[in-house]
Amino acid sequence: MNICLQYEAGSDPKALSALAERWDLTDDNQTAMALILTSERLELRKRDEAKLGGIYVDFASGTMTHRRRFGGGRGEAIAKAIGIKKSYLPTVVDATAGLGRDAFLLAALGCNVQMLERHPVVAALLDDGLQRGYQNAEIGSWLRERMTLLHTSSLTSLASILPRPDVVYLDPMYPHRRKSALVKKEMRVFQSLVGTDDDADGLLAPARELAVKRVVVKRPSYAQPLAGVVAQAAITTKNHRFDLYFT
Numbered sequence: 001m002n003i004c005l006q007y008e009a010g011s012d013p014k015a016l017s018a019l020a021e022r023w024d025l026t027d028d029n030q031t032a033m034a035l036i037l038t039s040e041r042l043e044l045r046k047r048d049e050a051k052l053g054g055i056y057v058d059f060a061s062g063t064m065t066h067r068r069r070f071g072g073g074r075g076e077a078i079a080k081a082i083g084i085k086k087s088y089l090p091t092v093v094d095a096t097a098g099l100g101r102d103a104f105l106l107a108a109l110g111c112n113v114q115m116l117e118r119h120p121v122v123a124a125l126l127d128d129g130l131q132r133g134y135q136n137a138e139i140g141s142w143l144r145e146r147m148t149l150l151h152t153s154s155l156t157s158l159a160s161i162l163p164r165p166d167v168v169y170l171d172p173m174y175p176h177r178r179k180s181a182l183v184k185k186e187m188r189v190f191q192s193l194v195g196t197d198d199d200a201d202g203l204l205a206p207a208r209e210l211a212v213k214r215v216v217v218k219r220p221s222y223a224q225p226l227a228g229v230v231a232q233a234a235i236t237t238k239n240h241r242f243d244l245y246f247t
């Protein structure tokens with residue numbers, strides 16, 4: 001895919017070329033988005049809205065660490081939705097990984113999570129965050145064991161995943177209802193890149209085939225169920241709903 005590729009002082013231009021080759025990215029100065037290699041990490045920026053700042057993956061960031069240490073833990077809605085109980089920690093395929101936040105939360109609770117992401121730039125950002133996370137003294141050892149990434153489309157790949165996971169987790173991009181100015185800055189950059197996942201309905205059937213125990217679909221609270229299939233149960237929060245399909 002075409003995207004403006006840039007590097008900042010202190011980063012290695014050869015590393016940027018290697019990255020472009022690995023993720024099949026072509027440098028294009030006309031695109032609205034830029035992928036930037038800084039001395040610390042890979043960042044995505046919207047070129048005409050510099051004040052929005054860059055987005056990147058940092059599993060050891062203050063926010064992620066705070067949520068990991070002081071968040072709801074096993075009491076979080078997502079943990080209940082995937083069925084974590086006492087010593088039971090389901091294995092999870094996150095078939096719409098994005099920036100890996102939900103997957104990280106589950107991994108931090110002890111689940112093994114295999115992430116699938118089809119967008120090459122998102123996959124590059126996520127892989128960059130994973131590699132730095134793997135090296136991190138505090139989280140690296142368990143992160144290496146519990147979180148992996150496959151760059152592929154789940155529409156075609158779910159059918160061949162082995163071993164079958166207990167849970168398949170889906171969180172496709174959904175059109176945002178609020179005015180764009182109100183959408184969180186970071187979300188605006190991400191949405192500009194990915195758009196909406198209009199083919200997401202096609203994920204439900206292969207996810208139900210693959211999951212040994214259940215499929216969990218995260219939806220905005222106002223959204224229709226995925227593929228119009230009413231869930232057997234749901235866990236709701238202020239803004240979201242986790243629809244549960246038992247297999």
Ligand SMILES: C[S@@+](CC[C@H](N)C(=O)[O-])C[C@H]1O[C@@H](n2cnc3c(N)ncnc32)[C@H](O)[C@@H]1O
Binds near residue numbers: 096101117155172
């Ligand atoms: C809303 S984001 C997921 C956010 C993620 N749950 C998180 O916590 O960061 C949706 C992501 O799913 C990816 N996606 C959508 N359809 C996909 C498919 N068929 N295969 C793989 N990835 C897909 C999109 O590219 C996007 O990055």
